[in-house]
Amino acid sequence: MQKHVKIYMQHFDYGIDDFIPCESCGRKAVDIHHVIFKSHSGTNDIDNLVSLCRPCHEKAHDSRQFNNYLKQLIKKRDEENKIQGL
Numbered sequence: 001m002q003k004h005v006k007i008y009m010q011h012f013d014y015g016i017d018d019f020i021p022c023e024s025c026g027r028k029a030v031d032i033h034h035v036i037f038k039s040h041s042g043t044n045d046i047d048n049l050v051s052l053c054r055p056c057h058e059k060a061h062d063s064r065q066f067n068n069y070l071k072q073l074i075k076k077r078d079e080e081n082k083i084q085g086l
């Protein structure tokens with residue numbers, strides 16, 4: 001398993017067989033995407049990682065606008081998690 005996938009799963013307490021939903025559309029996620037691309041020195045920190053299904057992942061790499069939307073999504077997610085004490 002890739003390191004960033006492991007970090008993501010551990011952060012949200014997912015098991016290896018758990019269903020991980022795409023954070024954009026709710027379908028089965030197949031990838032963990034770096035919203036700041038690795039090639040742009042994005043990190044493996046949880047605030048740079050989002051689970052995505054195949055079509056959403058392709059969109060994230062095709063559309064800067066969609067990728068920016070994902071950044072907002074992560075920001076909101078992490079704020080909510082802080083409130084819940086995760």
Ligand SMILES: [Zn+2]
Pocket residue numbers: 022023024025026027052053054055056057
């Ligand atoms: Zn999706």
Ligand SMILES: [Zn+2]
Pocket residue numbers: 032033034057060061
């Ligand atoms: Zn990606």
